[in-house]
Amino acid sequence: NSKVIQTPRYLVKGQGQKAKMRCIPEKGHPVVFWYQQNKNNEFKFLINFQNQEVLQQIDMTEKRFSAECPSNSPCSLEIQSSEAGDSALYLCASSPQGSNERLFFGHGTKLSVL
């Protein structure tokens, strides 16, 4: 069973609504990633953090998403105004210090934008 906990498992929103999902990384993992997996199984990198600091993010994330990884609270990813094309599986992954290559994934949040 995955030790990276993502909530909710399913999220249904109307176009223009905010959509927020959360992730609790595996204990002791300071690096957190968000990926979007579409219906064709394509993985799109969205953003990553080391502790509370953003390491990298793509333009889409910077313009349309709000993301944070506060200390002692779940990480979160929020779409400010959902679009039909945002319908996808949002996967959170964490990675341990000194072993940054291997990612440990959560089950994902499946977002449907109607």
Added chain:
Amino acid sequence: QQKVQQSPESLIVPEGAMTSLNCTFSDSASQYFAWYRQHSGKAPKALMSIFSNGEKEEGRFTIHLNKASLHFSLHIRDSQPSDSALYLCAVLTSGGNYKPTFGKGTSLVVHP
């Protein structure tokens, strides 16, 4: 920008067969190569990884890397129905640009 491609897109094999999955990448500076497996409705899970040219075997799984050919592969010996899943390859490029790039996956079905 790193491009990672997998082949075939899908594969059906009988139980007990040898299965071979392929992954090509575009950036010759890539330094880390991994395979993940994602069962339907489940989290992707790392299977194996390799850093240098050659082969690495773990149980029924073997990973082979040829950096000069920009190619690595996963071989599954004695394939089992429980191996049916989506197989994703991932490549990491050096230089501080740490965000693994994933392929689109190969959907494997092993029938009894």
